[in-house]
Amino acid sequence: MAMLQTLLERSYKGRCNTFRAIADKHILEKHLGPSKPELKNIKAQSPKMNPNQLYQTITVTTQATSHQWEKVKALTTNLKIRKLQEDISVAGYLANTGLIKGWEDNHENHEDVNLRKTQWSNKLQGILALLGFSVGLGNLWRFPYLCQRNGGAFLIPYVISTAVVAVPLFILEVALGQFSAQGPIKVWAICPLMKGIGFCILFVTCIVVPYYSMVFAWALYYLYSSFSTVLPWTTCDNSWNTLQCTNVGGKTTYTDTNNTEYASEDIFRGNSSSKQESPRKFGHTSTEEFWQYKALGVSSGIDDLGEMQPHLVICWFLTCAIIFLCMMKGIRSLGKVVYVTALMPYFLLLVLLVRSCTMPGAVDGILIYLTPNFNLLQHPQVWLEALMQVFNSVGTAMGTVIVMASHNSFHSNLIRDSIIVTVIGALTSLFAGLVVFATVGFLAHSLQQPVVDVITSGPGIGFIVYPEAVALLPLPQLWSVFFFVTVLMMAIDSLFGHVETAVGCIEDLLPRRFHTKHIQSTLAAVFMGVVFLVGLIFTTRGGVYAYQLTDWYTWAVTSFVIAILECVIVGWCYGAERFSSDVEAMTGKRLPAIFKIVCFIILPLLLTIALGLTLSSYMPPKYGEYDYPESARVFGWFIAVLPVLPIPVTMVIEVFKREGSLAQRVRAATRPSSARTRYRQRHCVELTPESASLKDNFLFIFGR
Known part of the structure; x- marks a missing residue:
């Protein structure tokens, strides 16, 4: 029992919540015997108690044996004392006292200790x-x-x-x-x-x-x-567009750099010489051409990676x-x-x-x-x-x-x-x-x-x-x-x-x-x-x-x-x-x-x-x-x-x-x-x- 009291003191100094965990009513009922009227006040009072007071209160109330305390320790150590576990010196102390078996103070065994990770806030x-x-x-x-x-x-x-x-x-x-x-x-x-x-x-x-x-x-x-005055994928008068380009909504006109407007049938007949017909077989709506030829700048194939594009x-x-x-x-x-x-x-x-x-x-x-x-x-x-x-x-x-x-x-x-x-x-x-x-x-x-x-x-x-x-x-x-x-x-x-x-x-x-x-x-x-x-x-x-x-x-x-x-x-x-x-x-x-x-x-x-x-x-x-x-x-x-x-x-x-x-x-x-x-x-x-x-x-x- 003296060892458990020391454990409480060490965890208190390490700013851990062992004493609150042990005071949890559910844990007490499960591992320290049947529920008693006095137990319901322990959890509420525990923040005001120091480890010695809490230890005495729980022991007197539940008449806990050393074996029962071991069960509480086994549960609360891994659930609530993450900071205590991470402290190597305390881990070595626990191994020496025999409270936690297998906590030898060496690197290899610390690898095997299963510590709980940082948890979500809620x-x-x-x-x-x-x-x-x-x-x-x-x-x-x-x-x-x-x-x-x-x-x-x-x-x-x-x-x-x-x-x-x-x-x-x-x-x-x-x-x-x-x-x-x-x-x-x-x-x-x-x-x-x-x-x-x-x-x-x-x-x-x-x-x-x-x-x-x-x-x-x-x-x-x-x-x-999207913050452009005109969405760039809605028009066909851009440098990346081909002769077959069709505007969003089905409008099929193209205006070249000389402000000459061509109808779609003129383009397909080859009456416009301002652009070359694209040999790449993709769709030719303005949105498709923006995606293929502007955003991706797509090449002819995977064996032609080309240069990196700045944008x-x-x-x-x-x-x-x-x-x-x-x-x-x-x-x-x-x-x-x-x-x-x-x-x-x-x-x-x-x-x-x-x-x-x-x-x-x-x-x-x-x-x-x-x-x-x-x-x-x-x-x-x-x-x-x-x-x-x-x-x-x-x-x-x-x-x-x-x-x-x-x-x-x-x-x-x-x-x-x-x-x-x-x-x-x-x-x-x-x-x-x-x-x-x-x-x-x-x-x-x-x-x-x-x-x-x-x-x-x-x-x-x-x-x-x-x-x-x-x-x-x-x-x-x-x-x-x-x-x-x-x-x-x-x-x-x-x-x-x-x-x-x-x-x-x-x-x-x-x-x-x-x-x-x-x-x-x-x-x-x-x-x-x-x-x-x-x-x-x-x-x-x-x-x-x-x-x-x-x-x-x-x-x-x-x-x-x-x-x-x-x-x-x-x-x-x-x-x-x-x-x-x-x-x-x-x-x-x-x-x-x-x-x-x-x-x-x-x-x-x-x-x-x-x-x-x-x-x-x-x-x-x-x-x-x-x-x-x-x-x-x-x-x-x-x-x-x-x-x-x-x-x-x-x-x-x-x-x-x-x-x-x-x-x-x-x-x-x-x-x-x-x-x-x-x-x-x-x-x-x-x-x-x-x-x-x-x-x-x-x-x-x-x-x-």
Whole structure:
């Protein structure tokens, strides 16, 4: 008991909250015996007491034994005394007194001590950060196109896929991150054999950040151009326009430098000599030509990268600088930024929807969006595309959900939060579809074309279709600014998640001695500096070809492999019973049988089938009518396979680090590490047998 009193004194001097944690009524009732009337006043009085007074009060009130105090210590030490744990001298003192076993004062063991990371200031910040990452440009660009191509009935498989794919995977990753408070590399202490998944996530994140950030740079350039007196993509009398240029709204006249006006038929007959006909096969509306020939300055192909373009280099530098400034203090700065970046898109989308609905043709576009064609549900391709859209847009299997959740408090309601984020993400897709189809309906009405000929997918809808639509509105500059600010907000939230994931992985790899006060700022600066240098390739004239190639192959294999392995490892190697006990320690409730069946049996099978169908239906990449050469396709597959290689490599390394026969080594490598086991003990998690048979695990999944 004297040792516990000293612990209280040391933690008080270290400005920690041990005494308040021990005074928590819930902890006292759980670990120090049944509730007594005197306990209800202890928590209120504890801030006024010094450690000695609090120690005497609790001991007399509860008649606590040393064994019961040990249980309180095991719970409160890891939940509330982060600063105390980080003090090496105090850690050594605790080891000497025997209060915390295994806290030897040496570097190696301090690496194994599982400290909780800096936490979000409040629960809302964590939810907004996850929501901002999950709701990205795919909700705005890809989802409406899939709805148009597969009919309004596409919403049915989309909702089902959200329930079957998004929700279980999201809960799984949030639980992994929240319980362990570790990044995508160290979290795999649950199965050291699969530590390579963390390196896989690091590799793919380092590929994604440079090319995805380029979308932000493009939107930044369009935002700058939106402040022009006349929107530059609305006219054909610019230096970058071709003879075939058609003005927004169908006006087909061109005025040359001598103020001579030519009709479209004269241009096509070649009666104008002021411009050369472009040999590049792209569309020739003024918005398309601004995008291709001005914003991108597109070359003839990927083998003709050309020079870097100054306007894109400037926007690229600003992009990297903005991301760094928002991430330089980690979640301390990110937690404040997400209030704006995660919520503002909803306000802006609402404004755009209201404005679009007042224009002719908007209702026709919305009706096409919402009118179901149930015959299309007979085609497996519709269900596959719904599953793919949910899987890619929700943000799982990228490591970011694990990283964001690692900053949650230990007892956050992860199931509730996961359902909130995934449901709002799905509803955001539906809402963005209304905005896009109302706008496209108005554009189709103005151009006197069918909606299906106007709608497109990917950057085309953001940098061609929508700019053309807002150009036909009154005050086009205002609506253009609104739209591109929305694009910037939706893009940067996803970028925050990817950058935090990469920095978190690198931090996991660094020894504890490098974890100084400014480690986050240093790593963010170095990482974004490298991203800036690598991303300069996308600012060249052939940069868009490199962008399309990278985007085409990056997630072709990796995301499926990571998601399948997550479900199999947690459910069958770590064990569904262990995982359920971890969730119970955080939420007070075990996982229902339906979740375990879907997540550990149905979902791996579905994703394996989806991976097989995706590979079997592979189509080589194209940009417009440009076909990539064979060498580019080979390099694309190299990008697709490279991130997966660390998984088998680390498997071999982990097996050879063990002793015994091959079977014994593999079995030992699949068991949770000793640090993970000690961590579970300190949280008073009910211990399960070291190894459970497949039959026992199967029966537990089905609730038996």
